[in-house]
Amino acid sequence: MKHLLSLLEYNESAFVKVLELAEKIKSDWTKGKRPDLLPRKVLGLIFEKPSLRTRVSFESAMMQMGGNSIFLGTSDGQIGVRETVADFARTICHYVDAVVLRTFSHATVVEFAKNSSIPVINGLSDQFHPCQAIADILTIRQAFGPKPGKTVVFVGDGNNVSRSLAIACALVGYHFILSGPKPYHFDKDFITLFSKRFPNAVLNQSADANDSVKNADILYTDVWTSMGQESENEKRIKKFKDFQINDRLFSKAPKHCKFMHCLPAHRGEEVTGSIIDGRASIVFEQAGNRMHAQKAILLDMILGSK
Template structure:
């Protein structure tokens, strides 16, 4: 049966743990020069309707390191950007390639692509979810903290795709999750419904960052206006002066708390330069782990496992 990675809501805790375990092995193999060419002779089609640095580079490098080939398809330069139905694109690419990664706007587009494709489809980012990034985040936290279960994860900022996926991924791994965002910028209702159903971890949604960050082991933030979102000035007014990870706020977190940011970071807005640089090693380890976590996903979906 074909397997996909469309959103973390589709995965079990065991699925996530398996991906993280394989990611750890992928990282070990690369660091020690051990062969891991399970994609030899295979091709990944990469559709980009949103611009990217980390997603494109990490997927392209990862496929190469695993012996395969990644093919970049710009939404503006391919037929999908000129009105070809998603269903037709899915069926064509399924006859050429062994997997599809798409970075786009609507989650429904990814779901439809997967419906008609006969090869695995990976969500590289939508407005609803960012599963690959959060898998890298969880990998990084587990590396530093040696566990996930029982930790408290705090997200401060817009209830965007990052917040959605962090809530789901964190709760599924047994982490308590707290989110602080302005009124009108809450996470997706589908995610909040899921959070209500969780019984073995605690979820809190509040307006006060001080309440959310209290005793947090992991503090995560993201830009106030995600790519493609308008009304930047309106958003600045809603977030500025309150929803910023700074030294004062970090004093309320658990001693030794780590900070994560999916990048790019707007220093002086959602995070101060001082906090960013104090936790830069953790943040750029998180960025590196995009490579290893995605290689794990590619291996499990496209490799010989």
């Protein structure tokens, strides 16, 4: 059974095939072609966290491909509360063809997948956000072409988005730099995991934002305080204040550099309005690519699992 929990399930060639499929799907979509690629298939969306892009892009993807979706929020299934994660997984497998989980704990995704007879897709956990990373690489290829060797600089902390983006960059031969306060760099467990899986990949970490951006093809950031970290907000704002992507910092990057953000953005904190709305921003193309990337993921998971 195929699952998408972290991107580590893919080898380089399989990952590129998903990207190429997403590119074809998007090309057809722009021409008004929306074939029923998943007719009568049903996707279960099980979300512990609120969502705009993940929910709407998956629901639209299924509808445009001739399928349907069922949404279960915190007041519906209550996964792991009313019944165990394992029992929940074994039950819902009889009703739907694949499941997207958006959870606080990655352990919930792993436990669900262990007990699932249908594909499980991680729509976000505290450790990884693989669907976002696939859309990110799709967006970079759209901006620069498919050649490897690009440098992606993530200005922020070693969170779920940056972990998945680092893995995705390694799969396509990009260089990855995490720039942020040293206490917020990737933890040792992730570095060990990454180095073992990608011994030849370029992954660097820096506490100097000015130096980090000088060779960037892409400058990427995320909110400084993620869902579940609200109690740390004041502390994080103080720690990351020198890592805001603004006109001054962006001016130190090459002229061709593009700006990306997974959204939602806290304007005036991690990024200024002049950058997110500026000439170099590809943020909303990036958001739109979530749907096209996830169509490819669904086709790969549902049809490829048979």
